[in-house]
Structure formats: C-alpha cells, structure tokens
Amino acid sequence: MISVKGVSKRFGDFTALDNVSLEVPDGSLTALLGPSGSGKSTLLRIIGGLEYADAGTVEIRGVDVTDVSPQKREIGFVFQHYAAFKHMTVKDNVGFGLRIRKEPKDRIEARVSELLGIVGLAGLAKRYPSQLSGGQRQRMALARALAVEPKVLLLDEPFGALDAKVRAELREWLRRLHDEVHVTTLIVTHDQEEAMSIADNIAVMDNAHIEQVGGPRELYDRPANRFVMGFLGPVASLDGALVRPHDIAISTDSDEGGREAQVTRVSHLGFEVRVELELPEGEPVFAQLTRTEAETLDLASGDIVWLRKSVGGLTLPRDGDPRFVREHDGLDAVA
Amino acid sequence: MVVSDRTRITLRVVALGYLFALVVVPLGMILFRTFEDGIVAFWESVTTPASISAISLSLTIIAIVVPLNVVFGLVTALALARGRFPGRGIVQAVVDLPFAVSPVIVGVSLILLYGVGGWFGGLAESGFRIIFSLPGMVLATIFVTLPFVVREVEPVLREIGAEQEEAAATLGASRLQTFFRITLPAIRWGLAYGIVLTVARALGEFGALIVVAGGVSGESQTLTLLVHARYIDDHNTFGAYSAATVLMGLALIALFLMTVLNKKRESE
Numbered sequence: 001m002i003s004v005k006g007v008s009k010r011f012g013d014f015t016a017l018d019n020v021s022l023e024v025p026d027g028s029l030t031a032l033l034g035p036s037g038s039g040k041s042t043l044l045r046i047i048g049g050l051e052y053a054d055a056g057t058v059e060i061r062g063v064d065v066t067d068v069s070p071q072k073r074e075i076g077f078v079f080q081h082y083a084a085f086k087h088m089t090v091k092d093n094v095g096f097g098l099r100i101r102k103e104p105k106d107r108i109e110a111r112v113s114e115l116l117g118i119v120g121l122a123g124l125a126k127r128y129p130s131q132l133s134g135g136q137r138q139r140m141a142l143a144r145a146l147a148v149e150p151k152v153l154l155l156d157e158p159f160g161a162l163d164a165k166v167r168a169e170l171r172e173w174l175r176r177l178h179d180e181v182h183v184t185t186l187i188v189t190h191d192q193e194e195a196m197s198i199a200d201n202i203a204v205m206d207n208a209h210i211e212q213v214g215g216p217r218e219l220y221d222r223p224a225n226r227f228v229m230g231f232l233g234p235v236a237s238l239d240g241a242l243v244r245p246h247d248i249a250i251s252t253d254s255d256e257g258g259r260e261a262q263v264t265r266v267s268h269l270g271f272e273v274r275v276e277l278e279l280p281e282g283e284p285v286f287a288q289l290t291r292t293e294a295e296t297l298d299l300a301s302g303d304i305v306w307l308r309k310s311v312g313g314l315t316l317p318r319d320g321d322p323r324f325v326r327e328h329d330g331l332d333a334v335a
Numbered sequence: 336m337v338v339s340d341r342t343r344i345t346l347r348v349v350a351l352g353y354l355f356a357l358v359v360v361p362l363g364m365i366l367f368r369t370f371e372d373g374i375v376a377f378w379e380s381v382t383t384p385a386s387i388s389a390i391s392l393s394l395t396i397i398a399i400v401v402p403l404n405v406v407f408g409l410v411t412a413l414a415l416a417r418g419r420f421p422g423r424g425i426v427q428a429v430v431d432l433p434f435a436v437s438p439v440i441v442g443v444s445l446i447l448l449y450g451v452g453g454w455f456g457g458l459a460e461s462g463f464r465i466i467f468s469l470p471g472m473v474l475a476t477i478f479v480t481l482p483f484v485v486r487e488v489e490p491v492l493r494e495i496g497a498e499q500e501e502a503a504a505t506l507g508a509s510r511l512q513t514f515f516r517i518t519l520p521a522i523r524w525g526l527a528y529g530i531v532l533t534v535a536r537a538l539g540e541f542g543a544l545i546v547v548a549g550g551v552s553g554e555s556q557t558l559t560l561l562v563h564a565r566y567i568d569d570h571n572t573f574g575a576y577s578a579a580t581v582l583m584g585l586a587l588i589a590l591f592l593m594t595v596l597n598k599k600r601e602s603e
Contacts, residue, residue: 048505049504049505050501050504050505069504070501070504070505071504071505071507071508071509072507073505075505076505077501077502077505079498079501079502081496081498083498083499083501083502084499085499085502085503085517086499086521087520087521096503096506096508096516097506097507100503100506100507100508100512101507141502144502144506145505145506148506148507
C-alpha cells in the first residue's frame with residue numbers, strides 16, 4: 001500500500017499540492033486523474049522521491065520513505081517521454097537496474113529476456129531506442145522498471161506522447177499486464193477515458209486537492225461535486241441543474257410535458273447522435289441519443305420538442321454549494 | 336528569394352575573395368616563407384632547445400588546464416542546468432566574463448594579485464613563484480578558456496533533460512553511477528568539443544601570457560611567445576615563421592577534431 005498523508009508542495013508562489021492524503025491499496029491499479037496543473041504529477045513524483053514534500057509523509061508498504069532517496073525506494077517509474085537511455089541497447093536498458101544491483105550476469109540475461117518476452121520486444125533486444133517506435137520505447141521503459149521487481153510502479157502520463165490508436169492498445173495491454181503481474185500501480189493521466197477503462201480506483205485531482213476517490217462507476221454515477229461530474233463526462237445544463245446529456249429525454253409530443261426547446265443541429269457520430277437545442281430564453285442545451293432513439297424521433301433542425309430529465313438520471317444543482325450532492329432518483333428534474 | 340546567376344556569381348567571388356585576401360594569403364605566406372629554404376632548415380629551426388622548450392611548455396599548460404577546466408566546467412554546467420539556486424544569473428554572467436575581458440587585463444590583474452606587493456605577493460617571497468612562472472601561466476590560461484566546457488556542455492544537459500538521470504535514480508543508481516553511466520555518455524561529444532575549443536584557445540593565448548610570463552627563453556616562453564620573441568627581439572623572421580607553422584599545425588589538428596566532433600554532436 002502507498003499511503004500519503006497531509007502532503008503539501010509549493011514551487012515559489014505556486015501551490016502544487018495542498019494537504020493531500022491518499023491511500024493506494026496493495027495490488028490495485030489506481031489512476032490520478034486531473035487537468036494539467038492540478039498537482040497529479042507532482043504527487044506522483046513525491047511518491048517516487050523525485051521531488052520532496054514541504055510537509056506531510058509518504059509510506060510505501062508501511063515504511064516511511066518521506067526522506068528516502070529514489071535510489072532506495074524500490075519503485076519503478078515510467079516517464080511520459082520514455083527516458084530511454086539513448087546510448088544503450090534495449091537489452092542494456094532493461095538490465096540497467098539489475099547491473100546496478102550487481103546481479104550475476106546469467107541471472108540478468110535470463111530476467112531481461114523474460115521481460116522482453118512479456119512486453120513483446122523479444123526480437124528487438126539489440127536495437128537502440130532511436131530505432132524503436134514510441135510505443136515500443138514505452139514498453140521497453142516498462143520492462144526496465146519491472147526488472148528490479150519494484151514494490152510499486154509509478155507511471156507519469158505513460159501514453160501521453162503516443163498517438164490515439166497506439167495509446168488505446170497500450171492501455172489495454174497495461175491492464176492485462178497488471179492482471180498478470182499484480183504490482184501496485186499508480187498511473188497519472190489527464191484522460192478520463194483512459195482512467196475509467198483501466199483503473200480499479202480513480203483519485204480525481206483539481207487545483208492542488210484530491211476532489212474524490214472511488215471506482216470509475218461510482219465517480220460517474222455519484223460525483224461529489226460539479227468538477228468531478230464535469231471532468232468524468234459531458235454535462236448539460238437544464239433549468240438550473242447539471243445533467244448528463246444522455247439523461248435528457250426528448251419528446252415530440254407536448255402532452256408528455258417538459259421544457260419546450262428548438263433543435264438547432266443534429267450530428268450523427270456513429271452510435272451516438274448529438275442533438276443541440278435552444279431553450280425559449282436562448283439558452284443552449286445538448287442531448288445525447290442512441291441511434292435507435294434518434295431514428296424513432298427523426299429530428300431535424302428547427303423542430304420544436306419537449307425536454308425532460310430521464311428517470312433515475314443524476315443531477316447536481318448548477319448554482320450554490322458545488323459540494324452539495326442531491327439524490328434525485330426517480331424525481332423529475334423539470335418541475 | 337530569386338537571385339540571378341550574375342548576382343550569385345558576384346556574391347561568391349566577393350565572399351571567396353574576402354576569405355582569400357584575409358585568411359589564405361597571410362597563412363599561405365607564412366607556409367611559403369617557412370619552407371622556402373627546404374624542410375631541413377624548418378626542422379632545425381623548430382628543434383632548437385628554445386623551440387622544444389616552448390612547444391613542451393605550451394603542451395604542459397594544456398595538460399594542466401584541460402583537466403581542471405573539464406572538472407570545473409562539468410560541475411558548473413550541471414549546477415546551471417540542473418540546480419535551482421539563487422544567484423544563477425550572476426554565475427551565468429561570471430562564466431561569460433572571460434569572453435568579454437581582454438586577456439591583457441587578465442595578465443595585469445594576476446600581477447596585481449600575485450606580483451611583488453600584490454595581495455598574495457607573500458607567496459613569491461616565500462619561494463613559490465606564480466608570476467613569471469608556470470602557475471601564473473596556467474592561471475591566465477584557465478581564465479581565458481574557462482567558458483568553453485561550460486558553454487558547450489550546459490545546453491546539451493538542458494536538451495537531454497533530467498529524465499534519464501531520474502530514471503537511473505529510481506532504478507537504484509547512486510549519483511556517481513548515474514553521472515558516469517548516464518550523464519557522461521550523453522554529453523560526451525559536447526564535452527569533447529568543449530575540450531578541443533579549450534585546447535585551441537589555450538594554444539593561441541598571447542595577451543595574458545606576455546604580461547604574466549615574462550617570456551624567458553627556455554623557461555617561461557610558450558609557442559606564441561616564441562614567435563613574438565623571435566620576430567620582435569631576435570629579428571629572426573625565419574625562426575618566427577617556423578614556430579608559427581608549428582602553432583598552425585597544432586591548430587589545424589584542433590580544427591579537424593572540432594569539425595569531426597561537431598558532426599558527431601549534431602547527429603545525436
């Protein structure tokens with residue numbers, strides 16, 4: 001378990017972390033999710049010993065490592081830009097930590113080829129990092145971090161520099177790897193889809209604070225505040241409340257009640273259909289429909305429709321205390 | 336921009352003519368004068384005791400200055416590129432100071448410090464001579480060559496960033512291990528380039544040395560001082576040309592290494 005208690009960090013006038021506490025359970029894959037500048041990378045670097053906290057403590061597996069150098073923390077760290085040792089072959093990169101530990105040569109050889117097999121680089125052992133693609137370099141960096149059998153694996157935006165397709169592949173690959181290796185993993189990302197698709201737990205950060213910690217579904221369904229709700233998915237505003245756009249029901253029949261609105265634009269995005277509307281007072285709203293729903297309604301720009309909040313959907317008050325959570329189950333938001 | 340053939344040819348002729356008149360002709364003249372009477376005369380002139388002593392003094396100074404500049408340059412470059420400390424701007428300016436200050440001033444300032452009656456003049460009285468002796472020449476040469484290693488290594492350090500070093504630390508490497516296994520290989524061409532620049536500059540230093548060294552033949556006379564002394568004091572123009580040719584030969588080796596290293600450095 002990684003246990004962070006009351007950690008604060010300032011860089012000059014900028015507060016990167018303000019009294020942050022977090023627990024990462026053993027064997028879990030936890031994501032630190034937040035916009036850039038929210039402090040998530042700083043928190044990861046403090047856990048890894050690459051920065052030191054101004055206040056607070058860091059424990060790894062019950063050992064206080066607050067003042068321990070990264071060299072002695074027994075961690076694996078993976079950087080956004082790979083941090084490949086450019087003058088070493090793939091094999092030497094992966095074996096670096098073992099050579100530092102003065103492991104016997106045949107053991108290093110065996111461990112390196114085992115790891116290269118796991119990360120799918122078995123045939124590329126003699127290449128240099130400059131001869132690899134971005135995705136391959138990052139897999140090499142992961143193998144290098146895992147070679148020393150770290151107590152925890154810390155990943156700082158590991159897929160941030162890769163293109164969308166490779167990113168999605170590596171993301172899934174990392175999840176499978178974690179299911180095999182079970183090393184406690186903390187991954188920093190600003191991509192909510194990435195966090196939701198691979199993490200057991202997500203800690204959402206904003207503005208030097210952790211806003212909420214929970215499973216992906218819990219965070220999506222019961223966000224603690226407007227920031228978390230907005231960061232985990234699209235949000236529409238309807239009559240002073242924040243609603244998920246897929247929780248807005250559209251009807252062409254005025255008898256069903258609801259707010260009158262005019263369709264301004266319909267975009268077909270494959271499975272999802274995005275409908276942009278305008279309320280009579282000119283306020284824009286948008287709703288997400290499935291393809292089937294959209295076909296049934298057969299909407300076109302200029303149509304007049306009636307909007308309601310779907311039964312069971314989530315809303316948060318748009319104004320007032322942002323941390324106030326109101327349970328709306330079964331309640332019609334358009335009162 | 337479209338340039339007509341005529342303009343282009345004119346520009347080339349002017350540029351090459353300029354280079355030819357200002358660089359090739361003077362250097363060619365020296366070579367011509369040196370070998371006018373054949374290679375034997377040249378060889379005899381550059382193997383006189385004074386000449387051999389001057390060559391070995393120049394090389395001795397380089398042998399002392401280069402390691403000192405490498406150590407100091409690496410430490411300073413690392414501090415400037417990696418450290419966050421107050422007064423970094425001042426250090427940056429001080430490192431560049433030798434570029435701005437005329438070497439003659441350096442020589443004079445060393446005499447003010449270490450000469451008889453200077454702040455550390457007592458050293459001379461106690462028997463450890465700095466002025467008119469090797470230590471003073473080394474100090475003067477260090478001053479004028481100080482920026483080269485720092486200025487070549489620092490930008491490379493910035494460019495490679497701290498991530499590789501951080502990665503090595505998380506993999507269990509100590510600071511020393513990280514330096515020798517990660518940092519040094521990454522900056523090797525930049526460092527080598529800085530060393531060659533240092534050597535070239537040290538070889539050619541004249542202004543500070545003529546003030547500090549005194550130029551006693553066979554004792555405190557470097558190659559540049561020998562050229563000067565033969566020409567001005569001894570009216571031995573042929574001897575001056577020969578010594579200048581040796582100097583130029585060493586400089587050409589440095590230039591060749593610079594070109595090779597610069598290519599290596601840029602290809603990484």
